Amino acid sequence: MPRATGPRHGCRLLGLALAAAVGLAGCKRDGGRAAEAAQEQPPVALAPENVAVVSSRRLQSGPEVAGTLHARRTATLRAEVGGAVAEVRVDAGERVKSGQLLARIDASALQDAVRAAHSAVTSAQNALRVAESGARRAHTLAREGAMAEQDAERADAQLEAARAQVEDAKARLAAAEQQAGKTAVRAPFAGVVSERSVSSGDVVASGAALYTVIDPSRLQFEGSVPAASVGALVPGAPVDFSVTGFGGRRFDGHIERVNPAVDPSTGQVRVYVDVPNADGRLLAGLYAQGRVASQASEALSAPATAVDATSTPPTVMKVQDGKVQKVAVEIALRDDVAGAVGFRSGVKQGDVLVLGSARGALADGTPVRVVEDPRAQKSN
The missing domain is CATH 2.40.420.20 (conserved putative lor/sdh protein from methanococcus maripaludis s2 fold)
Structure with a gap:
């Protein structure tokens, strides 16, 4: 049976439409407030x-390098003669001049040898004078027929032997004086004593280490670089690096030479960087790391x-x-x-x-x- 569609039903549909319209308007208002809230989000x-x-x-780029600073010029001074250390004049950390006396080894026994060598020279010279006199006399007698020519030749041979003995005695004296001079231990160049291995009164043998002297004005940064970056390692390439104990301070140097072989155990190439150190602030033995500036x-x-x-x-x-x-x-x-x-x-x-x-x-x-x-x- 068909339902009625009178005025009451039409009013009901209109109410629903109005309600829907009101609801839609409310949704639009809510969405607008959300958008405004989003736009008003604090920065x-x-x-x-x-x-x-x-x-x-x-800016610079290039392979990293790490290693240790070494003194470019260093010398280990060893005893050239054995004996007791008579005096020690310089301690570790002190600056020294070229030729400065660092220590002295007791030379008593060597001085005795020098005196004995002097006596031997004097004796040989006296024997030479006697031989010269005998040779002159022999030749005079030989000319007068009072001595055989053979005896005169024998006198000449004795004279030559006496001259040889003088030369030998002089050589022995020079050697003794040279040995006595080796008791003085002197700095080979101006620098700083980095190590003292003896004290006064120590008895040392010939060849024992006494001092180590370094020249701190120029150091060498011996570092390693991965073999994959070997193309950037050319003599003269700039290197900037930092050193343990100096915070963020940077130092500069230049590659002096590159090891021609790769270390098979590490796959690294050894480089040697020349580092000026005129103020002496950098110290040998410090760890350094930086970069070969192959591109800038x-x-x-x-x-x-x-x-x-x-x-x-x-x-x-x-x-x-x-x-x-x-x-x-x-x-x-x-x-x-x-x-x-x-x-x-x-x-x-x-x-x-x-x-x-x-x-x-x-x-x-x-x-x-x-x-x-x-x-x-x-x-x-």
Whole structure:
């Protein structure tokens, strides 16, 4: 049986439509308030340590090198004669001049030998005079026929033997004096005593180590570089490095020579870096690490933590118009020692980039506020 469609039914449909219209209007109002709330979201505060300004600087890249500083010039002084150490004049750490007396070994026995050698020379010279007189007399008698010519020749032979004995005695005297002179231990060059191995009263044998003297004005950085980077190792290539105990201070040197063979156990190549040390601050034996600067250029740069290297291409989060914007960049150079990267494209001078964990926590378009503008800091 058909249902009635009178005035009462039409009113019911209109009420439903109005209710739907009112509900839809309410939803639109709620959505608008949500959008407005999203637009009114307070910006994320970025502290100065969370941002960096893109600026132009000189960057370098190349293989890392690590090793130890050694004195370029060193000498271990050893006893040339045995005996008791009579005196010690210099201690470790003291500066010395070339030829300065460092220690002396007791020379009593050697002086006795010198005196004996002097006596032998005197005796040989006396014997020579007697032989000369005898030879002259023999030749005179031979000419007068009072002596056989054979006896005169024998006198000449005795004279030659006497002359040889004089020369031998003089040589023995020179050797004795030379040995006596070896009791004085002197510095071979100007430098610093790095080690003293004896004390006054010690009895040492010939060849025993007494002192070690180094020249600290020039050091040598003996380091190792992976064999894969051997192409960058050329004599004259600049090397910048840091040294244990000097904080972030950087030092410079140049490759002097490269070992022609790779160490099979480590896969490393040995390099020898000449390091000027005129002020003497660097010390032999300190550990050093740095980088062979095989490539260098001036580029727009920022800390390496500003770059998301996991994306392809790499990206940065740039602060622009109060929001962060993800921007693709092209890296020209990485300076691992300085912890910076150089850009070929994607940023310009003065751009503010978000660093590290702050960069990873922000989505593209997030409102931000730099607590203290680093560009203002830089200008001050």
